[in-house]
Amino acid sequence: MTKVINVENIITKFGNTLIHDDLSFSIHKGEIFGILGGSGAGKSTLLRQLIMLQKFQSGNIEVLGESLRGISHKSAHKLRQKWAVLFQFGALYSSLTVLENICLPLLEYTELPKGLIENMAMTKLSMVGLSSESAYLYPSELSGGMKKRVGLARALALDPELLFLDEPTSGLDPSSAEAFDKLIVELRDMLGFSVIIVTHDLDTIKSALDRFIVLQNKKICFDGNYETAINSDLTFLKEFLKAN
Numbered sequence: 001m002t003k004v005i006n007v008e009n010i011i012t013k014f015g016n017t018l019i020h021d022d023l024s025f026s027i028h029k030g031e032i033f034g035i036l037g038g039s040g041a042g043k044s045t046l047l048r049q050l051i052m053l054q055k056f057q058s059g060n061i062e063v064l065g066e067s068l069r070g071i072s073h074k075s076a077h078k079l080r081q082k083w084a085v086l087f088q089f090g091a092l093y094s095s096l097t098v099l100e101n102i103c104l105p106l107l108e109y110t111e112l113p114k115g116l117i118e119n120m121a122m123t124k125l126s127m128v129g130l131s132s133e134s135a136y137l138y139p140s141e142l143s144g145g146m147k148k149r150v151g152l153a154r155a156l157a158l159d160p161e162l163l164f165l166d167e168p169t170s171g172l173d174p175s176s177a178e179a180f181d182k183l184i185v186e187l188r189d190m191l192g193f194s195v196i197i198v199t200h201d202l203d204t205i206k207s208a209l210d211r212f213i214v215l216q217n218k219k220i221c222f223d224g225n226y227e228t229a230i231n232s233d234l235t236f237l238k239e240f241l242k243a244n
């Protein structure tokens, strides 16, 4: 199996506070991979490290075969174009329409003619299950679930190999959250990208993740799938999966 991400012996500190104590794991091509753990466990920090927004004190991370330690500006720039990120409050620009929001990365990173860019953006819009009429709405006219879908369409604009999501279903009602999880799985099946999700949503964990790690006490206390997790003898893990 091809590894798209390999994390080796990561140690993270903020000042004197140790956040990650020797984390190692890898993510395979096409996987929907979860990063789980209690509040403050260091999930978002880890995600930010994978996308070069946060330093680590020792160890190394390889993304799509590139080592992040000592990466050149040129390689970093190239690598950033191979992934997309949807943050928890993945803000859309409120003064731009849905279509204009989705066009942004294409305008910024390609030299394609405007008409073609708009066609590509419309394709992404339909991929996330939104009608072409919604292209001309403004973010304030959208429901929470629709906003997330537009954020996703924008994230997919440049056909990423990796998709990073931090708590994507938080703030959604259960049925919109379920629909969003389904959409992620469908898009992965169709497009073949790998997905890395920070989540504590039990429905997401059950229905969307192929595999996950759980952070506890600064370490990885579990690496496996849901089936293995509920049958494990780790009391903490069973409680965690019940409580969430």
Ligand SMILES: Nc1ncnc2c1ncn2[C@@H]1O[C@H](COP(=O)(O)OP(=O)(O)O)[C@@H](O)[C@H]1O
Pocket (backbone or CB within 6 Å): 014, 019, 037, 038, 039, 040, 041, 042, 043, 044, 045, 046
């Ligand atoms: N930039 C920062 N400077 C100092 N401390 C931070 C910073 N970012 C996060 N932390 C601390 O690191 C810990 C892990 O944070 P975070 O990764 O956001 O946790 P999670 O996403 O699992 O809730 C928390 O105690 C948080 O307060």
Ligand SMILES: [Mg+2]
Pocket (backbone or CB within 6 Å): 043, 044, 045, 198
């Ligand atoms: Mg977080």
